[in-house]
Amino acid sequence: MRWCCNAIQQQFEARKKRGIAVVAVPPNELHPEPRFQLSLRSIDDEVVRKVQSPLAGEYVAQTLQTWAPIKYCPWCGVELRRFYRKTWDALYDESELSSLERQAN
Numbered sequence: 224m225r226w227c228c229n230a231i232q233q234q235f236e237a238r239k240k241r242g243i244a245v246v247a248v249p250p251n252e253l254h255p256e257p258r259f260q261l262s263l264r265s266i267d268d269e270v271v272r273k274v275q276s277p278l279a280g281e282y283v284a285q286t287l288q289t290w291a292p293i294k295y296c297p298w299c300g301v302e303l304r305r306f307y308r309k310t311w312d313a314l315y316d317e318s319e320l321s322s323l324e325r326q327a328n
């Protein structure tokens with residue numbers, strides 16, 4: 224497996240920890256090419272269920288994980304769709320996709 228840079232591999236391998244990672248969205252009928260999302264996680268996955276917010280019960284929007292569509296590697300700048308056309312599944316983890324993308328696939 225050839226990665227575009229070390230950072231994308233290291234961040235993907237650490238995707239369950241807080242931080243950012245690039246994840247692939249598999250091709251489907253609507254989108255025949257793989258797409259990519261930048262995933263931001265603010266709390267390690269293994270402890271996220273233990274979090275008791277001091278804001279519980281109040282209506283204050285909080286974000287534990289969020290995603291944004293991206294086209295280029297944030298570390299080295301390659302065009303992801305082009306570089307990972309045949310190897311996108313190296314960046315695939317269904318549990319890391321946003322719920323919208325999970326429903327679509």
Ligand SMILES: [Zn+2]
Nearest residue numbers: 227228296299
């Ligand atoms: Zn890269």
